[in-house]
Amino acid sequence: MYLIFFMITYIPNIVFAIFLALGIGYFTKNVKKLIRNIRLGKEADVHGDKGQRWKNMSRIALGQTKMVVRPIAGLMHIIVYLGFVIINIEVLEIIIDGLLGTHRIFAFMGGFYDFLIGSFEILALLVIIAVVVFWIRRNMIKLQRFIKPEMQGWPKKDGNLILYIELVLMLLFLTMNATDYQLQQMGAEHYSKAGSFPVSQFIAPLFDGMSQGTLIVVERSAWWLHILGILFFLNYLYFSKHLHILLAFPNTFYGKLKPNGQFSNVEAVTNEVKLMLDPSADPFAATTEDDEEPGKFGASDVMDLNWVQLLNAYTCTECGRCTSECPANQTGKKLSPRKIMMDTRDRLEEVGKNMDANGGTFEPDGKQLLDDYISREELWACTTCNACVEACPVSIDPLSIILEMRRFLVMEQSAAPSELNNMMGNLENNGAPWPFNQMDRLNWAQEA
Amino acid sequence: MNVPTMASLFAEGKQPEVLFWVGCAGSFDDRAKKITKAFVKILNQAKVSFAVLGTEESCTGDPAKRAGNEFLFQMQAMTNIEVMNGYEVKKVVTTCPHCFNTLKNEYPGLGGNYEVVHHTTFLKQLLEEGKISMEGGSYRGKRITFHDPCYLGRANGIFEAPRELIQKLDAELVEMKSCKKRGLCCGAGGAQMFKEPEEGKKDVNIERTEQALETQPEIIAAACPFCNTMMTDGVKNKEKEASIKVLDVAELIADAEDL
Ligand code: HEM
Ligand code: SF4
Ligand code: SF4
Numbered sequence: 001m002y003l004i005f006f007m008i009t010y011i012p013n014i015v016f017a018i019f020l021a022l023g024i025g026y027f028t029k030n031v032k033k034l035i036r037n038i039r040l041g042k043e044a045d046v047h048g049d050k051g052q053r054w055k056n057m058s059r060i061a062l063g064q065t066k067m068v069v070r071p072i073a074g075l076m077h078i079i080v081y082l083g084f085v086i087i088n089i090e091v092l093e094i095i096i097d098g099l100l101g102t103h104r105i106f107a108f109m110g111g112f113y114d115f116l117i118g119s120f121e122i123l124a125l126l127v128i129i130a131v132v133v134f135w136i137r138r139n140m141i142k143l144q145r146f147i148k149p150e151m152q153g154w155p156k157k158d159g160n161l162i163l164y165i166e167l168v169l170m171l172l173f174l175t176m177n178a179t180d181y182q183l184q185q186m187g188a189e190h191y192s193k194a195g196s197f198p199v200s201q202f203i204a205p206l207f208d209g210m211s212q213g214t215l216i217v218v219e220r221s222a223w224w225l226h227i228l229g230i231l232f233f234l235n236y237l238y239f240s241k242h243l244h245i246l247l248a249f250p251n252t253f254y255g256k257l258k259p260n261g262q263f264s265n266v267e268a269v270t271n272e273v274k275l276m277l278d279p280s281a282d283p284f285a286a287t288t289e290d291d292e293e294p295g296k297f298g299a300s301d302v303m304d305l306n307w308v309q310l311l312n313a314y315t316c317t318e319c320g321r322c323t324s325e326c327p328a329n330q331t332g333k334k335l336s337p338r339k340i341m342m343d344t345r346d347r348l349e350e351v352g353k354n355m356d357a358n359g360g361t362f363e364p365d366g367k368q369l370l371d372d373y374i375s376r377e378e379l380w381a382c383t384t385c386n387a388c389v390e391a392c393p394v395s396i397d398p399l400s401i402i403l404e405m406r407r408f409l410v411m412e413q414s415a416a417p418s419e420l421n422n423m424m425g426n427l428e429n430n431g432a433p434w435p436f437n438q439m440d441r442l443n444w445a446q447e448a
Numbered sequence: 449m450n451v452p453t454m455a456s457l458f459a460e461g462k463q464p465e466v467l468f469w470v471g472c473a474g475s476f477d478d479r480a481k482k483i484t485k486a487f488v489k490i491l492n493q494a495k496v497s498f499a500v501l502g503t504e505e506s507c508t509g510d511p512a513k514r515a516g517n518e519f520l521f522q523m524q525a526m527t528n529i530e531v532m533n534g535y536e537v538k539k540v541v542t543t544c545p546h547c548f549n550t551l552k553n554e555y556p557g558l559g560g561n562y563e564v565v566h567h568t569t570f571l572k573q574l575l576e577e578g579k580i581s582m583e584g585g586s587y588r589g590k591r592i593t594f595h596d597p598c599y600l601g602r603a604n605g606i607f608e609a610p611r612e613l614i615q616k617l618d619a620e621l622v623e624m625k626s627c628k629k630r631g632l633c634c635g636a637g638g639a640q641m642f643k644e645p646e647e648g649k650k651d652v653n654i655e656r657t658e659q660a661l662e663t664q665p666e667i668i669a670a671a672c673p674f675c676n677t678m679m680t681d682g683v684k685n686k687e688k689e690a691s692i693k694v695l696d697v698a699e700l701i702a703d704a705e706d707l
Contacts, residue, residue: 261603262553266518270558273522277530298516325626327633327656332649381646384514384638385598390629406516420515423642428520431506432472433642441470442502444481445451445488 016098016227023231030238034314037352041307045264048257056395057253066393070321073137076130080166083127084245087120087173094227107194117195121177124170125199131170135163145320148329150339155318158240165236169229176222178203179215188212247315248394254308255395260386263403268295298407301368302348305404312396313344322388322398328381335381337388337398343373344401370405379405380417449485450492453502454535464499466570467537467562469551471544472507473673479680480673486702487543487567493707494579498541504531508550515639522558525550529560539563541570543698545599545672546637552604566600568610568671568697575616585704587617592700593624593665595656595679596631597672610671610697617704622663632656634678641674657682661692668694 059065064081068074093106107113138146138159146159178200183191197204207215237243244251299305302313322337323329329336347369355362370376382402389397409415416424423433431438457464468491473480491498509524532540540562542548552564565573574580592614600606607628614621626632635645635652645651657679660668668683670676673696680694695703 259549259553259604261549261599263513265522265554265557269518269522273519273526276523277526297518325630327635327652328646328648330632331635331645331652331655333646334648335646377646380643381648382638383598383633383635383640383652385633386602387598387630387633390602403514403516406514407518408516410516411519416515416517417643419643420639423639424512424515424517424520427507427509427512427524431524432476433507433511434472434476436476438506439503441475441505442451442453442500444470444475444484445449445500445502447481447485 010101013099013101019228019231020095020098023234027234027238030235033352033356034238034243036355037348038307038310038314040303040348040351041305041310042303044254044306044308046254046308052257053253053255056255056257057249060252060255060393060395061248064393069391069393072133073319076133079123079126079130080134081245083123083130084166086123087127087170088230089116090120090173091227091230094223098227103190103192104194107192113194114196117177118198121174121197121199124173128167128170131163131166135160138163145324148320148323148336148338150336150342151318151320155241155342158242159318161236162240162242165229165233169226169233172222172226172229174200174203176219176226179207179219179222182207182210183212183215183219186212186215188216241316241318244315244317244394247311248317251311251315252395254311256389256397256400260389263400266297266407269297296408297411298409299401299404300370300408300412302344302351303362304408305344305401309344309397309401309404310348312398312401313341313348315394316341316345316396317394318342319393321391321393322396325387325391327383327385327387333378333381334375335378337402340374340378340398340401341396344369347373370408374405376409376415379409449488451488452499453504454499454537455502455504457499458535463536465497466539466541467532467535468498468500469508469540469542469544469547470500470505471542471547471673473677474543475505477673477677479677483543483673483676483696483698486696486707487698489702489707490571490574490580490698490705493705494574496574496579501531508547508555510546510550511639511642513550513554514637521554525555525558525560529555529558532560532562537562539565541565541567543567543671543673543696545597545603546674549599549603566604566606566609566671568600568613569606571698571701572609572612575613580701580705582613582616582701582704585617585706587619587667587700587704590617590619590666591622591664592617592619592667592669593622593660593663594627594669594671594697595624595634595660595675596628597670597675598631598633598637600671601631602629610669613697613701614669617700619667622665624659624663626659632659634672634675636674636678641677653678653682654685657686661686661688665692667700668692669697669700670694671697 064078067077096105097103137143177197180191181197181201181204184193207218302310318338320338326335326337351362354365379402384399386399389399426435427433430436454467470484474484506528507524508528509521512524513521540551545566548564548566551562575582594610594614596607611621632655633652634656668679670679676694676696683689683692683694
């Protein structure tokens, strides 16, 4: 008897706890998958100044420094970002209320609470404005960078879906407050006066004339939809470019510290070249350290990339700032650095699903990143100018993937374009990319 | 023109203060050789103690590395490092941003540790030390736009040295719509210099030349032999070679000094 009574009184709390557990549980499962997939990558060189790394993260991700290179998008984004982070403080209260069946449990903070709720409301309004601006940019102004070929299909839908979700969440938040405000005015039981409602008080008149019962239904529905929406959103992240809201932080932390122009030297090559140049060197000295499989040079698939490059792929916001600065793309070549990142992520997801289906091991599927996703034509169009790297607001390095794949083409397949093979032949024989004799290298000094 | 080689100085038991790394373009390309000579004239004028490797110099390996041929790059690098370490080279100056980047950033990991400076930085230092003077002369008031070489600017953060030099000529420095960190590539990097571009609407050097022409310059200044070639071709393509010159910063200074 007592148990049934207990159950009935606490049904909302129990339902809430179940949703919360499901929401967080599924999210955790996907985060584990995410980590597993990123770990498929090779070791990356992430040594170097930790202090500098923290600084980069706080400047670039927290401080949004590279976002504002494009002032409108940058400003709007700062609003959405701050709004989202700050309004989510409210989610803490919502979760506690949901679990304990309390209402606005932090109300005891008095004036400070009013201030908090008031600021959340103003931020929510700003977020709505920013989201509308984002939507207009995507769908009415049709900015170049949002309508490139790689944005067709899911990426385009994803871009808009996120905006709709954010919009709906903000509207629910304000509706919840507006009806709450009405109920507070009525002096409804359970709805003690708390909070200030600088924005929702203007929505409140919409609910004038509703009975207390109806208002409670509206308020409760908004409350439930809002928190369920947030749980949905949390779980949507993994399937979206919106994963960046979490990964922007580690990604900027592990971003490249060296000068942009410095490309890694392949250590395995160093060992071999040393042997070639110095026949007296001990051939075993170099190999004892890593007597794993001889390893292949460069990358033809995602497992050949390093884990930072894979983290990059999951972090990409698909904003296209890289592509819009890319000289190859600007002049109509197929190469788009954004596509390089999106392809890497898509292939990595495919590999991950393959592993899920095969009990955790990857069964070769006859596909790879090269050719099946990224064409040679794209790879050879790159001028290695670093414009994409410089442009990326979350420290992604598409160029490093392009280079790694060129390495595979050249060192594993000897599949460079023929003119480049000529150039390299000259280099090997004459020490210059043109067919001139090294002995003529100083002739200029004799010329007038 | 006085161009000592490391070998000849070594034979006399001498060690120059700085090695001038000429690079492949600077050694063989007709247009780039003019830049090399202009720079040497300035070095002579400023009485800089320098030498070149001459026939002992070999490509840094940059185009091989960017094309993906790490083997060839490292072979080149180690051979060059052996030569330079043999001469106990401490400081290197070069007129090519690709050589600059490779020597400065990628050689240390293979045992080549030198202080590497680009010629624009070097010239700026000479100016500050009073070893050269630039009194504008023929460039006073001329409209000059500067094209940032990717491997000098974005790759290594050097944006100001060439600009300061141009301003010292009393010239009017005008910036293109994309410059400095956001400067557009000339289209030559990453070994593109040595191949036909992929299919597209336009060549990169034409796009960049159009940006330069928008500033209505009398001179397009460059600081890289490859950029120079690309921009020169671009200006020719636009049939503007009669009114617009493409010159290296070193050439501007040598001219101004009437060397
Ligand atoms: C934690 C809260 C965050 C939220 C709610 C958020 C929200 C959003 C939204 C809604 C968009 C889509 C804008 C559009 O439609 O164009 C977006 C794009 C973007 N976000 Fe975030 N973001 C967050 C964090 C971050 C962080 C920490 C960074 C790091 C710098 C970042 C970088 C970006 C970038 C680069 C874009 C691409 C859009 C552009 O070019 O302006 N975001 N974000
Ligand atoms: S480095 Fe390559 S991909 Fe990146 S902007 Fe330059 S040409 Fe495009
Ligand atoms: S790589 Fe960076 S700049 Fe390019 S689309 Fe992704 S987030 Fe944007």
